[in-house]
Amino acid sequence: MKDLLGAVIEKNRYWTQYGNVATYIPELSKGNPDVLGISVCDMMGNEYFAGDYDIKFTMQSISKIVSFMCALIDNTSEKLFRKISVSPTAEGFNSIVNLETKNAHKPLNPMINSGAIATVSMVKGITSEDKFNRIYNFMKEITNNPDIKVNDDVYHSEKSTGDRNRALTYYMKSTRIIDDDVEEILDAYFKLCSIEVTCKDIAYMGAMLTNDGMLPCSGKRVLTKEIAKTVKAVMATCGMYDASGEFAINVGLPAKSGVSGGIVAVSPKKMGIGVIGPALDQRGNSIGGVKVLEDLSNRLDLNIF
Numbered sequence: 001m002k003d004l005l006g007a008v009i010e011k012n013r014y015w016t017q018y019g020n021v022a023t024y025i026p027e028l029s030k031g032n033p034d035v036l037g038i039s040v041c042d043m044m045g046n047e048y049f050a051g052d053y054d055i056k057f058t059m060q061s062i063s064k065i066v067s068f069m070c071a072l073i074d075n076t077s078e079k080l081f082r083k084i085s086v087s088p089t090a091e092g093f094n095s096i097v098n099l100e101t102k103n104a105h106k107p108l109n110p111m112i113n114s115g116a117i118a119t120v121s122m123v124k125g126i127t128s129e130d131k132f133n134r135i136y137n138f139m140k141e142i143t144n145n146p147d148i149k150v151n152d153d154v155y156h157s158e159k160s161t162g163d164r165n166r167a168l169t170y171y172m173k174s175t176r177i178i179d180d181d182v183e184e185i186l187d188a189y190f191k192l193c194s195i196e197v198t199c200k201d202i203a204y205m206g207a208m209l210t211n212d213g214m215l216p217c218s219g220k221r222v223l224t225k226e227i228a229k230t231v232k233a234v235m236a237t238c239g240m241y242d243a244s245g246e247f248a249i250n251v252g253l254p255a256k257s258g259v260s261g262g263i264v265a266v267s268p269k270k271m272g273i274g275v276i277g278p279a280l281d282q283r284g285n286s287i288g289g290v291k292v293l294e295d296l297s298n299r300l301d302l303n304i305f
Contacts (some may be wrong), residue, residue: 004299005038006052012036012291013051019279019287022259027157030059030249031261031278036276038296039199041207045217045280047054057276060258062193063201064116065231065239066139067123071110072227074124074134083107083122083177084115086234106177111238111256118190121180127186132191138299142208142215142222143201144226162190166295193258199274201276206272209254232266236304240290243283251293252303261286265293267302 013036037052071080084107107115113172125131140146169186172178178185201270207216209232213223223231235254247255253273255265261278261288272295277288297303 001040001048002050004271005040005048005296008292008295008299009036009038009051012295015288015291016277016279019277019281022280025154025157025161025259027151027154028058028260028278033279035261036277036292037199037275038292039203039287040178040271041200041203041209041216041274042271043207043216043269045202045204045207046063047200049200051146052276053274055276056196056198057260057262057278058151058258059195059197059202059262060260061111061113061116062197062256062258062262062264063135063139063195064111064119065235065256065264066205067116067119067135067192068110068234069142069223069227069231070124070135070138071119071122072230075122077230079129079281080119080122084118086110096111105180107172109238112241113165114172117165117169118172118177120189120192121178121185128180128188131185131198132188135188135192136195138222139195142167142205143197143301144204144215145197145201147211148195148197148201150191151194151196154196155191157189158190158193162186165189183186186198197262199262199276201274202262203274205270206264206266206274208272209266210272211269223262232268235266239283241283243281243285247285248305251252252296252305253293253297254304255293257285257289259284261289263289263293267300268304 035052054221110119118197123131213228232254253265265273275289277286281287
């Protein structure tokens with residue numbers, strides 16, 4: 001497996017020259033576009049790495065699946081889905097049009113910004129800080145890394161430039177999708193996006209979903225099988241933004257990307273996969289990371305479709 005991963009990374013490294021690092025969050029513009037790495041964790045907890053797998057990056061939108069897990073644990077699905085739908089979108093991840101013109105003002109799904117902010121508001125906790133800590137502590141458990149931390153530079157960069165997210169959140173406040181204080185719930189959201197991880201951390205998280213909600217090695221159940229199934233289904237249909245359909249055809253795995261260049265993918269009953277490649281395509285997905293996952297899926301016949 002190690003040799004295979006190394007070959008896949010080297011074959012696809014040249015794709016990084018065709019992408020660009022995110023610049024709308026100033027701190028992310030410091031990312032190295034040449035970075036490309038992968039980590040795999042199987043159901044038994046065996047780990048394999050290649051390329052720049054040990055580079056740290058912030059979770060960004062990958063954190064959305066953790067918020068979604070906590071919201072599903074803390075609410076009945078009927079209550080949660082009264083506020084947030086699970087429909088794919090052809091619009092960008094920070095679209096305002098979707099909120100105003102579609103779906104009775106509800107966010108279309110928890111993998112886009114409006115849906116993720118609404119999801120955080122649905123997590124158990126009296127204050128927004130309580131909600132953040134609830135998700136943060138769960139994230140530590142499912143990444144098998146109690147030492148993950150918020151990158152303060154990225155957090156402050158996100159907070160100072162997050163006016164589109166403020167517009168989305170104030171709109172949802174006006175339509176009663178969100179009842180929390182806007183600035184407080186956004187503060188929790190920005191911090192969650194700014195938590196720093198490696199490919200190894202998110203591959204372990206993917207392996208938990210691969211195993212229907214049980215942690216690798218220990219076998220401890222942290223999600224019900226039903227919640228794990230729901231999370232994987234939404235990742236498969238919505239996790240790669242408006243490129244989710246194309247990704248389903250070419251890679252065929254439930255996955256979630258983030259604009260720092262990370263992607264977590266789930267090969268059911270086989271492995272969790274984490275990749276990093278800060279150079280992004282026009283839809284905000286790692287251009288090299290997608291190609292690595294496509295190549296690996298083809299070589300190992302992982303496509304679930």
